[in-house]
Amino acid sequence: MGAVSPAGALGSLLGTEPAAYAWEPSSEEIARQTGLPITAIVRFDTNTRPAPPALVARVLTAGAFRPGLSEYPPNDYGPLARAAAAAYGVEPEEIVVGAGADEILDLVARAWLRPGEAAIVPTPTYAMYRVVTEQRGARVHEVPRRGPGEAWALDVAAIRAAAREAALVWLCDPNNPTGRAEAPGTLPGLLASLAGDAALDGRPAPLVAVDEAYAEFVDSSALALLDSYARLIVVRTVSKAYGLAGLRVGFGIARRPVLEPVEHHRPPGPVSTVSAAIAAAALAEPAIARSFVVETGVERERLAAGLAAVGWRVEPSVANFLLVRFGSPAVAGRAAAALLRRGLVARTFGPDHPLAAALRLTVRTPAEDDRLLEAAAEAAREEAP
Ligand SMILES: Cc1ncc(COP(=O)(O)O)c(C=O)c1O
Structure with missing residues (x-):
C-alpha cells in the first residue's frame, strides 16, 4: 500500500495528494533487476487466474463483434448488462458496467461521498477503499477487524457505532487480503442494525458497498439483501474466478435509486467492445468459474500444506490466495526478497500496515506452485539460525 499522506481536499490545499494504490514492480522491471527472462517471472501477487478460459479464443475467432469495432460500444452495454443481470439474478437496469471493479469503487465514491464526510473501512482490507475515499476529500474511519484467532471477522458493534457518523461503509466479502468470508448472518444482521439505527436517529442510513470480487469462491452473496437494505450496492468482477x-x-449492482447517481459519474464507454463481448459470453457459462473454484480449492490446500511444511504460518482461506504471517516485518521482507530473487512475486504490505509481517500469495498452477514451494524451502533454510 502507498504511504499515508494528508488526505483529500486538505491534501490538495497543502500541495500533497492522497495516497495512491501501490503495485509490486512490473514483471519487466523484476526481469531487469534479477537478470531472469521475463517468462520466468510468476505473479503470486495479483490474485488472478494463471490462464484465461478457453472461451476467449472461441469468441475472438468467431469475431461477431468485429463490425462494431469502428463504432463506440452502446452506452448501456445492453448485451453485457443482460448477461450480468441473468448471472446475478437482477434486472439489466440494475447493473452498471465499468472498467473493472476498481472503476465501480471509484464511481461509488464519486456518487456517494462528499468532501469531509466519513467512510468506514474495516481493516485490514483491499487498499482501494482508502484511495477512492481520500480522492474525494472524504475521511477514512478505520475499524479494525477482529484478529486472526476470530477469522478476521468484522467488528459489527464497532462498525455500527462508527456508522452513526458515516456516509458510506466499505465491506469486502470474502475479504482481501485475509482470505476469509464473514459468518452466515453477519451481513444481514449488520445491515438490519444500520437501517434500524438510522431510523431511530431520523437520518438516512449509510450507503453500504459490498465488494464481492471473490464471491464465486463461496456460496453466498449480499445480492440477496438488495430488497431488505435500500442503500446497498454490490460490486462484482470477471477478473478473479472467470x-x-x-x-x-x-459491475455495480443496485436498485435504481442507488445506481442512478453512480451511472451519472461514469464516462460513456470505459469498457471496449471486445472486452464486453468476451465478458458477456463468459457470464453465460457459469461452469467456467465453478470448475476453476473447485480446482483452486484443491490446489490451495496442497500449497498451504506445502508452505506449512517448510515452517511458514499459513492462514486458512476460502479464496484463490493465501495469507502467510511471519515473526516480524523484517522476516516477511526477507522471505519476499528471497522469492523475488527467484522470479516469484509476493504481495507485500507497507511498514505501517497491520499486515506488515505478512505476505499474500496467489494460488496458481501446480507447476508454478511447486516453484514457490521450492523457493520457500530455500528461503526458510536461509533464515534458519
Ligand atoms: C477485493 C478486490 N476488489 C476489487 C479488485 C479489483 O478488481 P478488478 O480487476 O475488477 O478491477 C480486487 C483485485 O485484486 C480485489 O481484490
Missing part, C-alpha cells in the same frame, strides 16, 4: 482481469470488466 480469469479475465485483462479485459477490465466489473
Whole structure:
C-alpha cells in the first residue's frame, strides 16, 4: 500500500495528494533487476487466474463483434448488462458496467461521498477503499477487524457505532487480503442494525458497498439483501474466478435509486467492445468459474500444506490466495526478497500496515506452485539460525 499522506481536499490545499494504490514492480522491471527472462517471472501477487478460459479464443475467432469495432460500444452495454443481470439474478437496469471493479469503487465514491464526510473501512482490507475515499476529500474511519484467532471477522458493534457518523461503509466479502468470508448472518444482521439505527436517529442510513470480487469462491452473496437494505450496492468482477482481469470488466449492482447517481459519474464507454463481448459470453457459462473454484480449492490446500511444511504460518482461506504471517516485518521482507530473487512475486504490505509481517500469495498452477514451494524451502533454510 502507498504511504499515508494528508488526505483529500486538505491534501490538495497543502500541495500533497492522497495516497495512491501501490503495485509490486512490473514483471519487466523484476526481469531487469534479477537478470531472469521475463517468462520466468510468476505473479503470486495479483490474485488472478494463471490462464484465461478457453472461451476467449472461441469468441475472438468467431469475431461477431468485429463490425462494431469502428463504432463506440452502446452506452448501456445492453448485451453485457443482460448477461450480468441473468448471472446475478437482477434486472439489466440494475447493473452498471465499468472498467473493472476498481472503476465501480471509484464511481461509488464519486456518487456517494462528499468532501469531509466519513467512510468506514474495516481493516485490514483491499487498499482501494482508502484511495477512492481520500480522492474525494472524504475521511477514512478505520475499524479494525477482529484478529486472526476470530477469522478476521468484522467488528459489527464497532462498525455500527462508527456508522452513526458515516456516509458510506466499505465491506469486502470474502475479504482481501485475509482470505476469509464473514459468518452466515453477519451481513444481514449488520445491515438490519444500520437501517434500524438510522431510523431511530431520523437520518438516512449509510450507503453500504459490498465488494464481492471473490464471491464465486463461496456460496453466498449480499445480492440477496438488495430488497431488505435500500442503500446497498454490490460490486462484482470477471477478473478473479472467470480469469479475465485483462479485459477490465466489473459491475455495480443496485436498485435504481442507488445506481442512478453512480451511472451519472461514469464516462460513456470505459469498457471496449471486445472486452464486453468476451465478458458477456463468459457470464453465460457459469461452469467456467465453478470448475476453476473447485480446482483452486484443491490446489490451495496442497500449497498451504506445502508452505506449512517448510515452517511458514499459513492462514486458512476460502479464496484463490493465501495469507502467510511471519515473526516480524523484517522476516516477511526477507522471505519476499528471497522469492523475488527467484522470479516469484509476493504481495507485500507497507511498514505501517497491520499486515506488515505478512505476505499474500496467489494460488496458481501446480507447476508454478511447486516453484514457490521450492523457493520457500530455500528461503526458510536461509533464515534458519
Ligand atoms: C477485493 C478486490 N476488489 C476489487 C479488485 C479489483 O478488481 P478488478 O480487476 O475488477 O478491477 C480486487 C483485485 O485484486 C480485489 O481484490
